[in-house]
Amino acid sequence: xxxxxxxxxxxxxxxxxxxxxxxxxxxxxxxxxxxxxxxxxxxxxxxxxxxxxxxxxxxxxxxxxxxxxxxxxxxxxxxxxxxxxxxxxxxxxxxxxxxxxxxxxxxxxxxxxxxxxxxxxxxxxxxxxxxxxxxxxxxxxxxxxxxxxxxxxxxxxxxxxxxxxxxxxxxxxxxxxxxxxxxxxxxxxxxxxxxxxxxxxxxx
Amino acid sequence: xxxxxxxxxxxxxxxxxxxxxxxxxxxxxxxxxxxxxxxxxxxxxxxxxxxxxxxxxxxxxxxxxxxxxxxxxxxxxxxxxxxxxxxxxxxxxxxxxxxxxxxxxxxxxxxxxxxxxxxxxxxxxxxxxxxxxxxxxxxxxxxxxxxxxxxxxxxxxxxxxxxxxxxxxxxxxxxxxxxxxxxxxxxxxxxxxxxxxxxxxxxxxxxxxxxxxxxxxxxxxxxxxxxxxxxxxxxxxxxxxxxxxxxxxxxxxxxxxxxxxxxxxxxxxxxxxxxxxxxxxxxxxxxxxxxxxxxxxxxxxxxxxxxxxxxxxxxxxxxxxxxxxxxxxxxxxxxxxxxxxxxxxxxxxxxxxxxxxxxxxxxxxxxxxxxxxxxxxxxxxxxxxxxxxxxxxxxxxxxxxxxxxxxxxxxxxxxxxxxxxxxxxxxxxxxxxxxxxxxxxxxxxxxxxxxxxxxxxxxxxxxxxxxxxxx
Ligand code: SF4
Numbered sequence: 072x073x074x075x076x077x078x079x080x081x082x083x084x085x086x087x088x089x090x091x092x093x094x095x096x097x098x099x100x101x102x103x104x105x106x107x108x109x110x111x112x113x114x115x116x117x118x119x120x121x122x123x124x125x126x127x128x129x130x131x132x133x134x135x136x137x138x139x140x141x142x143x144x145x146x147x148x149x150x151x152x153x154x155x156x157x158x159x160x161x162x163x164x165x166x167x168x169x170x171x172x173x174x175x176x177x178x179x180x181x182x183x184x185x186x187x188x189x190x191x192x193x194x195x196x197x198x199x200x201x202x203x204x205x206x207x208x209x210x211x212x213x214x215x216x217x218x219x220x221x222x223x224x225x226x227x228x229x230x231x232x233x234x235x236x237x238x239x240x241x242x243x244x245x246x247x248x249x250x251x252x253x254x255x256x257x258x259x260x261x262x263x264x265x266x267x268x269x270x271x272x273x274x275x
Numbered sequence: 276x277x278x279x280x281x282x283x284x285x286x287x288x289x290x291x292x293x294x295x296x297x298x299x300x301x302x303x304x305x306x307x308x309x310x311x312x313x314x315x316x317x318x319x320x321x322x323x324x325x326x327x328x329x330x331x332x333x334x335x336x337x338x339x340x341x342x343x344x345x346x347x348x349x350x351x352x353x354x355x356x357x358x359x360x361x362x363x364x365x366x367x368x369x370x371x372x373x374x375x376x377x378x379x380x381x382x383x384x385x386x387x388x389x390x391x392x393x394x395x396x397x398x399x400x401x402x403x404x405x406x407x408x409x410x411x412x413x414x415x416x417x418x419x420x421x422x423x424x425x426x427x428x429x430x431x432x433x434x435x436x437x438x439x440x441x442x443x444x445x446x447x448x449x450x451x452x453x454x455x456x457x458x459x460x461x462x463x464x465x466x467x468x469x470x471x472x473x474x475x476x477x478x479x480x481x482x483x484x485x486x487x488x489x490x491x492x493x494x495x496x497x498x499x500x501x502x503x504x505x506x507x508x509x510x511x512x513x514x515x516x517x518x519x520x521x522x523x524x525x526x527x528x529x530x531x532x533x534x535x536x537x538x539x540x541x542x543x544x545x546x547x548x549x550x551x552x553x554x555x556x557x558x559x560x561x562x563x564x565x566x567x568x569x570x571x572x573x574x575x576x577x578x579x580x581x582x583x584x585x586x587x588x589x590x591x592x593x594x595x596x597x598x599x600x601x602x603x604x605x606x607x608x609x610x611x612x613x614x615x616x617x618x619x620x621x622x623x624x625x626x627x628x629x630x631x632x633x634x635x636x637x638x639x640x641x642x643x644x645x646x647x648x649x650x651x652x653x654x655x656x657x658x659x660x661x662x663x664x665x666x667x668x669x670x671x672x673x674x675x676x677x678x679x680x681x682x683x684x685x686x687x688x689x690x691x692x693x694x695x696x697x698x699x700x701x702x703x704x705x706x707x708x709x710x711x712x713x714x715x716x717x718x719x720x721x722x723x724x725x726x727x728x729x730x731x732x733x734x735x736x737x738x739x740x741x742x743x744x745x746x
Pocket of ligand 1: 531581582583584585586587588589611640643644645646647648
């Protein structure tokens with residue numbers, strides 16, 4: 072609607088032309104303004120694990136612990152991205168049925184989905200997924216449990232660092248804990264549309 | 276247009292519920308304070324900074340809009356412009372028609388409520404389904420949302436369980452976890468069957484063309500994983516200058532809206548899905564919607580365009596709690612709605628001129644606002660405007676007696692004697708479920724009767740009328 076464009080922009084210009092002066096962009100340093108006051112030196116891994124737990128996520132120390140945790144929850148059928156499966160497979164015994172091919176029409180059959188993350192944010196317990204590096208979007212979203220395999224070198228300390236690393240992938244998403252709602256009488260329920268369990272594993 | 280009689284919420288309140296409200300509000304208040312003050316040395320500085328940035332954007336929209344447009348186009352996004360609700364609906368319909376799309380999923384977009392998209396499309400044979408749990412329930416019940424981020428604050432679990440049973444989603448069960456599971460099962464296949472999705476956008480970055488969508492449920496992510504075409508309805512004021520500003524705004528939005536450190540899903544979209552990515556939209560459209568915003572920009576109340584729709588001002592507002600969202604007769608309720616809704620009507624301002632009168636001017640909305648909007652000042656300006664236009668009656672129904680009380684300083688002051696009113700009136704009448712939430716920032720404002728009275732005295736004598744009057 073080219074007419075609408077001209078109309079809107081001319082109305083906007085008209086509205087602003089009455090202003091004697093326009094508000095200037097404040098001069099600030101995002102990283103400094105947002106720096107949290109930290110009483111102690113930060114161990115990023117410990118911080119990440121703690122924050123993840125605080126949002127009801129689960130931190131696992133290694134592939135063996137991951138397999139044990141999934142088995143403990145009774146989640147033995149799932150999908151794993153082909154790129155990460157070789158490093159995990161030795162720890163998953165015959166009680167698991169893991170497929171490395173994700174089928175859209177079998178969405179409800181996967182109890183868990185294991186995908187790569189491009190990184191994580193320590194101060195918030197957030198994992199970062201992207202189109203280019205995290206496999207297909209449905210695999211990290213539709214199964215009840217999502218496991219992200221995070222390269223240790225990409226653990227950002229805080230939000231400003233993670234923003235600076237956004238880059239040019241057409242789609243990135245920050246995920247902080249399981250999907251949740253409090254729409255019904257203000258009661259917290261997890262696993263609304265996305266995973267009811269978010270599990271993170273640092274590798275490398 | 277549905278309105279909710281004010282007294283309806285008072286029914287069925289037991290002593291036990293009142294106690295829960297009181298306790299819940301205290302916890303909510305403490306939680307928010309802790310989140311804001313624990314983490315940052317000077318949280319107020321963050322609010323002011325965010326306010327300055329948004330004010331700068333609002334006052335330079337004439338350069339930001341075309342700049343953003345060219346970034347979007349360069350990123351492969353198709354840009355549309357809609358000056359009215361009607362033309363926004365037409366734009367969406369045009370996109371869908373070109374693709375032969377019949378089924379649509381929506382992830383909470385206030386703008387689609389504003390332009391009444393669902394009706395427009397259903398008249399043309401296109402089915403659109405809400406996916407946010409609360410919005411889905413509202414849609415099933417042919418109701419309207421009552422809160423900008425908690426749409427079914429006015430419903431209880433028994434009503435929802437009945438509704439689900441009537442619609443064949445399962446036998447009566449009012450356990451919230453069961454209700455949620457049933458919606459999950461029902462909706463996940465709808466995403467995959469849909470031909471397109473419509474979402475809103477929380478922020479649009481002028482520098483990069485990055486669109487940011489924020490949800491807790493993950494419904495917008497499912498829309499963007501399941502459907503091949505994404506249409507974003509974006510108010511023209513949604514811009515932030517640069518990526519780095521997102522740090523500030525995402526922090527403040529989560530903390531102010533739902534007392535979280537970060538909302539669960541923050542999705543950053545530059546364009547259609549990446550090469551080799553099988554899921555998600557191959558086509559991305561942005562529809563810039565004016566629909567009265569340029570009227571707001573031309574008014575003395577343009578500061579309200581800073582709003583990032585966090586909902587905090589609703590949660591603390593004694594009038595909102597008393598009157599319910601429906602009393603505001605539009606998608607935007609509470610203090611922000613009281614300013615925005617009448618102004619967006621342009622020449623039909625008089626139709627909602629009662630809203631700015633229904634305020635106690637207690638100042639709590641300004642104190643919690645993450646972009647520091649001087650809402651009480653704006654409300655006073657609108658009262659002046661109504662007066663100048665010769666619109667006389669204060670809000671009789673639907674804002675009701677509360678509005679009368681709130682707009683009569685003597686009555687209000689009397690009712691406040693002893694500082695008691697905020698301690699008994701709202702808590703007695705607020706729906707209890709609203710205050711039990713994990714994500715609550717709906718603290719009752721710390722009572723500051725003295726501060727309010729002196730503030731009121733200054734303003735009552737010299738009603739704010741100029742842009743520099745920030746009492
Ligand atoms: S006016 Fe401020 S507090 Fe109210 S919804 Fe908008 S940003 Fe939030």
